Amino acid sequence: MKLIIDTDPGIDDAMAIAYAAAAPEIDLIGLTTVFGNTHVHQSSRNARFLLHKLGVDAPVAEGAAFATGQDTHAPSEHVHGPEGFGDITDIPEIGANHSLSAAEFLVDMARQHNGELVVCAVGPLTNIAQAMRLDPAFSANIKRLVIMGGAVYCPGNVTPHAEANIYHDANAADEVFAAPPETVLVGLDVTLKTLYETADFEALADRSLDMGGFLRDISRFYLKFYKEVGGLEGCGLHDSTAVIACTHEPMFDMVETGLQVLTAGSEIGATRPDPSRPPVRVCRDVDGAGVVRLFTERVASLP
Numbered sequence: 001m002k003l004i005i006d007t008d009p010g011i012d013d014a015m016a017i018a019y020a021a022a023a024p025e026i027d028l029i030g031l032t033t034v035f036g037n038t039h040v041h042q043s044s045r046n047a048r049f050l051l052h053k054l055g056v057d058a059p060v061a062e063g064a065a066f067a068t069g070q071d072t073h074a075p076s077e078h079v080h081g082p083e084g085f086g087d088i089t090d091i092p093e094i095g096a097n098h099s100l101s102a103a104e105f106l107v108d109m110a111r112q113h114n115g116e117l118v119v120c121a122v123g124p125l126t127n128i129a130q131a132m133r134l135d136p137a138f139s140a141n142i143k144r145l146v147i148m149g150g151a152v153y154c155p156g157n158v159t160p161h162a163e164a165n166i167y168h169d170a171n172a173a174d175e176v177f178a179a180p181p182e183t184v185l186v187g188l189d190v191t192l193k194t195l196y197e198t199a200d201f202e203a204l205a206d207r208s209l210d211m212g213g214f215l216r217d218i219s220r221f222y223l224k225f226y227k228e229v230g231g232l233e234g235c236g237l238h239d240s241t242a243v244i245a246c247t248h249e250p251m252f253d254m255v256e257t258g259l260q261v262l263t264a265g266s267e268i269g270a271t272r273p274d275p276s277r278p279p280v281r282v283c284r285d286v287d288g289a290g291v292v293r294l295f296t297e298r299v300a301s302l303p
Contacts (some may be wrong), residue, residue, distance in 0.1 A: 001247055002027050002113050004106065006063070007239070008036030008123035009046040011080050014268055015196075015295070016239035017047070018211055021054040022298040025247045029109065030059045030118075032102035034125040035073045038084040042075070043123075044097050052094045054211065054302070060095075062124035063102025066295045067169035076164070079225050081161050086221030087184035103130035103241035118246050119140070122148040122239035124165050129172035132179070139181035145274055148242035149173065150271035152259070152282050162269025163188050166261055170269045174261035177271075183280040185259070186242040187271070188257040190252065193288035194241050195234035198223060200296065207300035215299070240295050245283065248294065253285040 003026050007013045022188075031051065033043035044062045051058055066073050075084075080302050083089045098105055108128065113138050119142055122127050123287045128145065131138045139145075149165035156162040166173045178181075204212040219235065226232045245252055258277025264272045 001025055001033060002116050002119055003031050003118050003246060004030045004032060004109060006102065006119060006121040006123060007047060007245065008032060008038060009042045009050060010035050010043070010084050010152070010239070011086060011218050012235065012237070012239045013122055014050055014085065014128050014218060015215055015237065016243045017050050018299050018302060019240045019295055020243050021056050022302050028058055029054055030061065030105060032061045032105055032127055034123040034127050035065050035067070036076070036165065038075045038078045039073065039149060040246060042084055045093055048095045049091050053214070059098040059105070061098040061100050061105035063101045064130065067124060068126060068171040074130065079222065081221050084102045086218040088218055094231065102127040103134050106131040106209045107135040107138050110138050111251035114141050116143055118144045118146060120146045120167070120243055120246055122242055124169040125149070125172040125176050126169045128289060129175045132176065139179070142181055144246070145181045145183045145237045146242050146246050147185050148187070148191065148239050149185060149260070150185050152187055152189055152271050152273065153284065154189050156269070157188060157283065159269065161267040166271050167269030170261050170263045173271070174263050177259040177261060177277060177280065178195065180280050182276055184245055184249070184254070185282045186282055187283065190283045190286035191236045191238040191241045193286050194237040194291045195232065195288070196292060196295070197234035199299070200234070200292065204236050204296055204300055210300045211302040212299060232277055237291060237295055240247050241286065241291055242252065244294060251287045251290055252283045254281040254283050256281055
């Protein structure tokens, strides 16, 4: 499967990128970056660093710095740390970004790999909306869009109503759902059923000294947040679960429904069923233990 991850690394993004690099079913042909967990220039730096660390020769195309119609962004430092990787702040600049913007790169790759490309969006949907605007054929050219986002049948995590990725650019998300390509939504309805605990990170680090050890180290900050804010003993494999959904759909139970995102008011970012819109497949349940096992087995194969 030819895959592009649209990402804002981010601790759980790093886990998802490591999984994609290790998965034999996936040909990771590039990363596109967006604001979200970090500022977009940090997202790009972190993405290039991760690919270098993983030994993956793939481009990084930088995308949107701000939400649609906005000119500022406040990163999620309290969740992911000041540089996106928890307490690790000395992250080198390695290489350079692709000459195309994220939206241009997505459009170009969709044309080159017509009918084959899967795009997994694990940040705000700004780049995806821009690609759809840039090329009306983009939605038809890609095989599938898999989104980590939304809280359709459960409470949100950034507000009682909204999940963070959707909330950070509600307008872009609503634009995507108004005329979506073939889409699978992997939201909080399932990702909080894939908890990865301290013992899981320690076991992973024992088997994968370099990458597993790095993920364990950056996760300590993340796990502390989950414990203090949610009372949870682990973190959800949010972005990794979305990448796994790209290749292992039988692990998920899905329903088809159109979706609307509220773009104003006290419930901005809420993702709600809307039968008047084209249907997407929304994950309602998941083999959480199976996702945890699969993530561990694949990432443990890395050095």
